[in-house]
Amino acid sequence: MKTFFKIVLAVLAILLIAMFVIGKPYHYEKSIVINAPLEKVYAQASSMKAFNQWNPWMNLDPNLKVTYTGNSGQAGDRYCWVGNDEVGEGCHEITALVPNQKVATKMLFKKPFESDATSDLLFSTEGNATKVTWNMDCELDYPMNLMKLFMDGQMDKSYGDGLQKLKEISEK
Template structure:
């Protein structure tokens, strides 16, 4: 009787996971913005250099012992930041793929651990007047099974949105405190 019940439960679990695999999203977009009381060129100059992201990017705080390697000239297309960290930051690299001077920087994010995936990310500046800038942080990606089920079940969207918002608010505080 116990074996029969175990088989039924296992079968139902497999069916539920299969259904979730079909209905779970296969693409995601995370987008958060903040208004910063600084001119656009000041904000852009701060985000242009990947090494300066350590001061505000929320994942840098999740592992103070993370190891970084850099390739190329920071702030230019082709610059790569590679990291190896704990289970919260994993391992991967970020490459600057495109720069539209004063407007946007596009990145390719290649994650190796905890899950191998590639996402596209952008930092976009928009003028909101002479001394105010809207900074938008966007990440887009595709998810295949079982990643899409994990993304849905573990409610990753709100967690990532919170991380984006935290990072943008830290950057805002840094820039608005900077009197230069």
Template sequence: MLKKIVLVLVALLAAFAIYVALQPSDYRVERTVTVDAPASEVFANVNDFHKWESWSPWAKIDPNAKIAFEGPEAGEGTVMTWDGNDDVGAGKMTLIESKPDEAVKIKVEFTRPFEGSTNSDFSFAPNGEQTDVTWTLSGMHNFVEKAFCLVMNGLDMMGSDLEKGLSQLKSASERS
């Protein structure tokens, strides 16, 4: 009887491993919000990492996180590093492309609790007196990350974070 249970468990684990392996490695999560402010106002809040504390969905999770900035005040080449509790981990964001009032592209590298990277891209499109802001996370998942996303609905979690951040960015930009 124990042998049958073990064989069933091994078969289930093998089936799960095959299912995970067959999932696409690339991912893309995208959300959009309309902000009642000009593109220049919203762009300024994203292009300057010093302003992220007012709207980032992760900024308030660990108020004791160590944040440091390198390079220019804003725009291409600016860098922000963070080192916080287990909920925010540690890593580095590098602004790699900045097109005023149009787009911001950021390379995010995580060092703790796991190593990995993602692309974090923002686009700003005028919509009358308003601005449509689209935030996209994209990259490649390894086997463990694919399994996590399947078990924990990781892409839905990322989408929820983007929605929260865009809502807070909308509030911060409309106050300015």
């Protein structure tokens, strides 16, 4: 029994140390090259309704409830969602637009836990194609920051699926 408690204490100590070593900031980004003109690709991301045509999280709940507010394609363009446990609840808003270069957004998550993040879509030309880089930045409070150990894999799948769908839509 003493050995069991020593193991439990050792694991807890390692997690506690890891929590502080890992830190709170989290950054993720993924890029794709799309064989379509810059203006066409940018148009697929410069409004929340267009973004949601390839947003990978929109397909996780067939009964997802989405409401749009603000002026489409302008700062303040926003959608809020309420969904199942997989998608939770929150809002996503365009905070700034630099035509054919950048769409900056802020996400406010309400469920399954409260947090916020910023995300940018960056556009540049590569020959006759368009490079899109999608990034996200947030801070995860202790002990939630331990999730960072597993987030890259999930983010890679989600962002990869979304960017692939953006590519398919844009190359039509």
